Amino acid sequence: MTNRRFTSLENPTNKETYKIIKEGLRKRAMIIIFSCCRVHYYGRAKSRLGLGERLIIIKPDGSFLIHQDRKVEPVNWQPPGSKAKVKIEDGKILVESRRRKPAEKLTVEIERVHTLSYYLVRDIHELEVAGHEEDMCQLILESPNIIEKGFRPIAREYQTSNGFIDILGKDENGSLMVLELKSRRAGVSAVRQLKRYLEDFKNDKHGVRGVLVAPSITHDAKELLEAEGLEFKSLEPPQELKKDNKITLDDFISSR
Amino acid sequence: MTNRRFTSLENPTNKETYKIIKEGLRKRAMIIIFSCCRVHYYGRAKSRLGLGERLIIIKPDGSFLIHQDRKVEPVNWQPPGSKAKVKIEDGKILVESRRRKPAEKLTVEIERVHTLSYYLVRDIHELEVAGHEEDMCQLILESPNIIEKGFRPIAREYQTSNGFIDILGKDENGSLMVLELKSRRAGVSAVRQLKRYLEDFKNDKHGVRGVLVAPSITHDAKELLEAEGLEFKSLEPPQELKKDNKITLDDFISSR
DNA sequence: ATATCAATGTCGGAG
DNA sequence: CTCCGACGTTGATAT
Numbered sequence: 001m002t003n004r005r006f007t008s009l010e011n012p013t014n015k016e017t018y019k020i021i022k023e024g025l026r027k028r029a030m031i032i033i034f035s036c037c038r039v040h041y042y043g044r045a046k047s048r049l050g051l052g053e054r055l056i057i058i059k060p061d062g063s064f065l066i067h068q069d070r071k072v073e074p075v076n077w078q079p080p081g082s083k084a085k086v087k088i089e090d091g092k093i094l095v096e097s098r099r100r101k102p103a104e105k106l107t108v109e110i111e112r113v114h115t116l117s118y119y120l121v122r123d124i125h126e127l128e129v130a131g132h133e134e135d136m137c138q139l140i141l142e143s144p145n146i147i148e149k150g151f152r153p154i155a156r157e158y159q160t161s162n163g164f165i166d167i168l169g170k171d172e173n174g175s176l177m178v179l180e181l182k183s184r185r186a187g188v189s190a191v192r193q194l195k196r197y198l199e200d201f202k203n204d205k206h207g208v209r210g211v212l213v214a215p216s217i218t219h220d221a222k223e224l225l226e227a228e229g230l231e232f233k234s235l236e237p238p239q240e241l242k243k244d245n246k247i248t249l250d251d252f253i254s255s256r
Numbered sequence: 257m258t259n260r261r262f263t264s265l266e267n268p269t270n271k272e273t274y275k276i277i278k279e280g281l282r283k284r285a286m287i288i289i290f291s292c293c294r295v296h297y298y299g300r301a302k303s304r305l306g307l308g309e310r311l312i313i314i315k316p317d318g319s320f321l322i323h324q325d326r327k328v329e330p331v332n333w334q335p336p337g338s339k340a341k342v343k344i345e346d347g348k349i350l351v352e353s354r355r356r357k358p359a360e361k362l363t364v365e366i367e368r369v370h371t372l373s374y375y376l377v378r379d380i381h382e383l384e385v386a387g388h389e390e391d392m393c394q395l396i397l398e399s400p401n402i403i404e405k406g407f408r409p410i411a412r413e414y415q416t417s418n419g420f421i422d423i424l425g426k427d428e429n430g431s432l433m434v435l436e437l438k439s440r441r442a443g444v445s446a447v448r449q450l451k452r453y454l455e456d457f458k459n460d461k462h463g464v465r466g467v468l469v470a471p472s473i474t475h476d477a478k479e480l481l482e483a484e485g486l487e488f489k490s491l492e493p494p495q496e497l498k499k500d501n502k503i504t505l506d507d508f509i510s511s512r
Numbered sequence: 513a514t515a516t517c518a519a520t521g522t523c524g525g526a527g
Numbered sequence: 528c529t530c531c532g533a534c535g536t537t538g539a540t541a542t
Contacts, residue, residue: 030311045534046386047383048497055288059325065323065328070317071315073523079537123308129302129303132519133519134518183518189532302520329521360520420532444516
């Protein structure tokens with residue numbers, strides 16, 4: 001069946017398959033193929049996938065996905081900007097996708113097509129999402145007292161020799177506080193990260209407090225944290241979708 | 257059209273859509289819907305996606321994907337093990353997917369279906385892939401001399417207070433060598449990682465060498481590496497697909 | 513283009 | 528089940 005917005009075929013011949021894929025690529029359509037195929041990849045790694053039925057998706061932006069009947073991740077893929085081509089070789093349909101840098105090539109050897117279609121997609125909306133580390137950061141800058149009474153932020157993304165501190169501030173006694181934020185349960189790696197940031201402040205005369213801020217913490221992480229004399233503050237990332245005007249650090253005096 | 261392996265419809269009515277999705281879910285088929293829809297998610301985060309045309313995939317293992325016409329990643333999804341349901345509410349098709357722990361819910365409000373199909377998928381093959389850190393490790397254990405003449409591995413995944421060392425060994429003079437492997441271009445974070453592992457060996461009498469093993473290294477990482485007196489050894493991850501019997505460390509004497 | 517960091521990361525393996 | 532680290536991570540942002 002064919003209309004203005006999409007074209008769809010069942011059990012097409014090789015000739016039809018070739019024609020429709022070619023047409024879909026030329027129109028920069030979203031192409032969907034359900035077929036029995038083999039897949040080969042060579043580039044950053046190398047992979048091979050034997051014969052089986054999979055869903056193939058070629059998007060207008062060059063993204064190329066091959067999905068098996070399990071898992072969220074595609075079994076093979078190419079990123080946006082890749083160039084797809086279709087060929088017939090020895091009476092078999094080959095679909096290839098290449099990327100230049102790094103050089104990568106994905107080849108799908110199609111044995112038999114079950115359904116084939118392409119769509120001229122109308123979709124202008126972007127996802128609006130809340131509940132990230134960034135949202136926690138905003139929340140703390142808006143309401144520093146949720147960390148503790150008297151906490152004052154000084155800097156955000158403060159650079160150290162071991163990376164960027166999420167939030168640097170002072171407690172009510174004037175001691176420096178280094179906050180490391182995680183939007184989900186924090187593990188030992190988060191504690192190690194915090195520990196590294198503190199190395200730059202080892203000689204600070206007023207003393208420095210390291211605080212891991214996350215909704216929860218693993219047992220091992222808690223142990224390491226306490227062994228290192230660091231602190232944990234439980235905080236859930238806020239999940240409000242309305243796009244609020246962001247608070248900048250201009251509101252705070254960067255006085256360190 | 258309907259046959260034993262798949263069912264496919266174009267521009268179905270709500271009633272047909274409901275029936276086919278229900279049937280596909282019951283048969284644990286892979287369901288593919290191209291439709292104009294809205295999407296809501298609530299769980300580890302919260303998100304909203306306005307009206308637009310997207311590809312919806314429901315897999316037999318419970319994975320649920322919504323793909324826009326761009327990017328490799330789905331715009332919304334649910335992991336394997338989630339439970340999908342279809343409803344009609346106020347004359348509109350709703351498809352929901354829930355997960356228990358953590359509690360997550362994805363809701364798709366379908367405005368209009370363009371194509372709808374489900375497949376009973378036959379696919380037994382797993383991906384065979386080569387070119388990982390693991391393959392480099394195997395290669396080095398098989399042929400230690402590629403690191404340097406006289407290099408002898410002692411332990412793999414050797415535990416320190418700062419995490420696991422990829423390979424620990426000795427050079428021909430008996431000095432300890434700590435190898436940190438990366439299957440791609442190494443950055444400063446890799447150097448910092450190596451640096452941390454060495455802390456446990458600061459007092460070793462024979463001296464310890466830290467070696468970063470990777471196909472290449474970033475400029476900043478090279479500088480930091482040299483400033484710390486560490487070394488770089490260029491090594492490409494092998495990309496051989498044949499499943500070779502793995503070498504275990506039983507072949508080496510753990511004598512440290 | 514390169515480097516760095518977060519993610520509803522996902523996934524696999526070990527305890 | 529939880530915890531931990533790798534990934535052809537991807538995607539976004541700053542340099």
